Amino acid sequence: MGKQINVALVGNPNTGKTSVFNQLTGLTQKIGNYPGITVEKKEGVTKISRILTAHILDLPGTYSLNASSLDENIVIELLLNKNHKDYPDVVVVVSDIENLKRNLLLFTQIKDLGIPTILAINMADRMERKGIELDIPQMEEQLKTKIALVSARKKTGFDELKKHIKNYSLLPTTPCCNVSSIDKSYFDKLQQTYPEQERYKLWLLITHDANFGELDRKTIASRNGLPQKTKDEIKKLQHKEVVARYQFINGMLKACFKQDLNLAKGMRAQLDKVLTHPVWGYLVFFVILLLIFQAIYDWSTIPMDWIDEGFAYLGQWVKLNLPAGMFTNLLAEGVVPGIGGIVIFIPQIAMLFLFISILEETGYMSRVVFLMDKSMRKFGLSGKSVIPLVSGTACAIPAVMAARNIENWKERLITILVVPFTTCSARLPVYLIIISLVIPDEHLLGIISYQALALMAMYIIGFGAAIAAAWIANKSLRVGTRSSFVIEMPDYKLPIFKNVGLTVVDKTKAFVVGAGKIILSISIILWVLASFGPSDTFGNARKNVQAEMASTDPMPQGVDMEQRIASYKLKHSYMGIMGRGIEPAVTPLGYDWKIGIALISSFAAREVFVGTLATIYSVGSDNQITIKERLAGEKNTATGKPLFTLASGISLLLFYAFAMQCMSTLAIVKRETNSWKWPLLQLFLMTGFAYLTALIAYQLLNL
Amino acid sequence: MIQEILVGVTVLAAVGYLVKKFFFKKNSSNSCGSGSCGCG
Known part of the structure; x- marks a missing residue:
């Protein structure tokens, strides 16, 4: 009988971790939520050898183990809890060839937990074009691990990665970077108090709000003989830890990583100049928004009309062909229209996420965040809130779902709370009939219809209410959230259509299964x-x-x-x-x-x-x-x-x-x-x- | 008669589902960080 092991995929956002996951698992993957929280849990199975299969868990993107968001806490919870059913036998840290330095911070932290850890360097197909050379054997020696150069786009390097996974038990579990030197006496004392535990795990427990099983943060910190640290002291030590890790990474990369800087820049710099420009940047974004808006508001109506007509026909069919009675009426007038009311949103949801996914995949979304963040932040929103707010003018449902792209919980919550103020298309029939009843059918200066002005005013009122409500919510909501603001500018890439397709299917399924039952x-x-x-x-x-x-x-x-x-x-x-x-x-x-x-x-x-x-x-x-x-x-x-x-x-x-x-x-x-x-x-x-x-x-x- | 029973069952199922969703929440682990961060 074959053996199954748990493999956790971990990595910074934008490293192509999900593409690696898609490549490993294909259609075996299933997507749900982590229990009790609204962060997606992606898992799948892949065959490693004739007798070994791997259960792959795609963990949320995180920059480090110093958690500041809900997503990051999930990674820490899993990696620190040996009793967790998904606790990994081996961790694969996915990094991006062009951002190795930043990505390796997370790698060194995970390595310190004593879990067998493999480094998968993604986007390896770009090495030549970007003038990058790596000394893999030396890197493996310094990082005390095995490295696989993979390309999710070209589908290369996965055999090597699977080979490393297969031999996971041979991987050294010793830390590659000794950070206890930042306060040697404290770390020694910590280890003496809990000799059976990993030193770095204890440190993480002390620095986080979380508790894991028998190990409780407060009991660790208050155990007799262990010097007490104030919050400020802990924070300072965390900073020292990061500096120590980067010193190690810099030293390692100096010896193993070479790049021809003339090849490193190119089209990206030219595109960034336009797309983040204070005038052209907004103009391009406006045109893209217009396209999205057009797709949701206009193009989606074609399949929506088909669905509408289809369900109307089905309701009629039920009424005519089933035996007359109360249940037939319920089916024809309650259940069928109820299901129709769910299915009708599918084109809008699919269309919106098709665009969002393409914008994410190409790297453009990060430019949008950079462009809009400053002005949106004044109201407690994120640069990414623009997409939900605009798509809310078509329908609040896909718009609320689109807020998932916002990492910071408070900004995401505020966006979700204010999106329904924007004028959705369902308000339009109501507005049209009431405006036609109470606003005179006359023209200002003989050109502009008062009724059109009234309709425009309703759109402005809706958007204004959303922004004002966001400002109030930002001032009044006491939602604990630690946020370190990082805008990452990934390289521009052509989207991988498999990823785009999977995102569209996942989001649509999430709506139909999740909200559909309540609506029905x-x-x-x-x-x-x-x-x-x-x-x-x-x-x-x-x-x-x-x-x-x-x-x-x-x-x-x-x-x-x-x-x-x-x-x-x-x-x-x-x-x-x-x-x-x-x-x-x-x-x-x-x-x-x-x-x-x-x-x-x-x-x-x-x-x-x-x-x-x-x-x-x-x-x-x-x-x-x-x-x-x-x-x-x-x-x-x-x-x-x-x-x-x-x-x-x-x-x-x-x-x-x-x-x-x-x-x-x-x-x-x-x-x-x-x-x-x-x-x-x-x-x-x-x-x-x-x-x-x-x-x-x-x-x-x-x- | 059968139609009435089926309506009763469907309506009960709908009400039951909403009551379950509304009043009976899954216990979530409270170890996901500070404050109310979406952990229910």
């Missing part, structure tokens, strides 16, 4: 609320409507009659009762119970607002002109005045601009933050703020 469950519950009601009214809908219409001449027939019954049913359904129940709360905003129902039902998705109003007013939802005409003629039952005035219209626009009216976004925020705390906070704060602004707007404009 809520859709089913909303269907129940809209499809059932008290038996005396809801149950006798047909009889009651016929009785009401008895005096009407001519009495409505056919489709008209059916629409009136549907309207009556909705009014007397549990959702209708809820709508009438919240009427006292929405009256000060200028709404009546009918809008109340539309507000509740549009919690499923904002665009449902128009469809619900169409049902309540007994008109076909496709016919916007008819809806508009009906709404324009509608009177407020309390005041007898027109329901849709400038005051109530602006109030409704502001409510939709700020309220968290989207269960899918809440579901994805829950998934991305791994907590209900943040989506609930969004729901109550955003909706509370929406209520307040709508109230003030209505009351002021109604004076």
Whole structure:
């Protein structure tokens, strides 16, 4: 029977670690989250020899073992915990040929933990072009390891890497760099207190907030006889440790690494000059954003329309072909549209991540961060927040997912929290119908439509609210996060399409599996609320409507009659009762119970607002002109005045601009933050703020 | 009758799933660093 070993892939970000992982595991990989946190866990299996297979774990990118982010803590947790089921038999540190010096800091730290460690130098195919020469035997001797020169792009060097993995038990586990000299007496005392433990492991436990199994940070630090260190002293020692490691690395590279500097620069420098230029850089970025925006907003609509039509057809098919009854109705009106409501987002998600992945792969994303970081940081955001904020104008769901690219937890959280303020495409039908009702169809200076200006104002309000909310969140959120700001400028590369494809598939799957179940469950519950009601009214809908219409001449027939019954049913359904129940709360905003129902039902998705109003007013939802005409003629039952005035219209626009009216976004925020705390906070704060602004707007404009 | 039972089961499953998601969280290890860093 064959043996299986655990192999951990570790490395700095942008070293091509994931490409190496993809090359080793191919389609055997599976992607999930680390338990309890929202960092991706990638694992797969590869055959090393006839009798040996390796379970490969692609750990999150980290610059060192001095953790400052959630991702980095995962690496440390695993490497320090021998009882962990994934504890590696051998670690493969992936480094990039052009950034060896920085990458080797992590290598020397891991080597000190006493785990067999292999160095895989990736992008080896670029050595010649960049004028790099390496003395591998001498490097192996100094680093006390085996080195494999690999190229994930050219698929070379992997046999050698597998050979080293196969012989992992022969690798020396002694440290290559003795850092205990930075405070010899302290490290000696530490080792005496815990003779059975690795010295560097104890040091890491003391310098981190984490606890691992029986070894507890506080008990180590307070064990009798061990000199106590203050936080400042520990920090100073950490700095000394890094300096000592770099001294060792510099010495080693001086002997083993040669580079012709004339070949090192070239196109990269020329491109950087343009792409990070204070004027041209923004211009190029603007054009790229426009392209992404166009893809999400426009190109995606083609497959989205197919999906929409497909599910509408499926719903119809279910209704016509399955035995009539309650369950068939649930399938046709609840489950099928619910699944459709999940699947319809796939083109937008796939398109966004296709672009993000290409931007990451080519190395351009780092230039964007460099360009935007300074201005975004003032509001507690990252340079990378620009992508979610812009894509949020198409749909908040892929935008929230895109925030995963932000390493710093606080910046990522703030981005996730404020993205739903940006004007998503689902708000558009609501805006269009309300603007057409309350803003005059006239032109400023005979050219610019007031209605177009109003629509543009809604987009500006949305973006402004997102930025303002980010600033407030940055000032008020007490989220512990240690961040050392590093902008890395990787070399420009052509994207590896296998990586791009895998990213698109992973992200799409994560949405469908993760948020999809929540969306479907809520859709089913909303269907129940809209499809059932008290038996005396809801149950006798047909009889009651016929009785009401008895005096009407001519009495409505056919489709008209059916629409009136549907309207009556909705009014007397549990959702209708809820709508009438919240009427006292929405009256000060200028709404009546009918809008109340539309507000509740549009919690499923904002665009449902128009469809619900169409049902309540007994008109076909496709016919916007008819809806508009009906709404324009509608009177407020309390005041007898027109329901849709400038005051109530602006109030409704502001409510939709700020309220968290989207269960899918809440579901994805829950998934991305791994907590209900943040989506609930969004729901109550955003909706509370929406209520307040709508109230003030209505009351002021109604004076 | 069967249709009503199936509706009941589906709705119960949906409510049960949300309740489970909402109220019963997996215990996560609290060893991922300082502060509330997404560890649930």
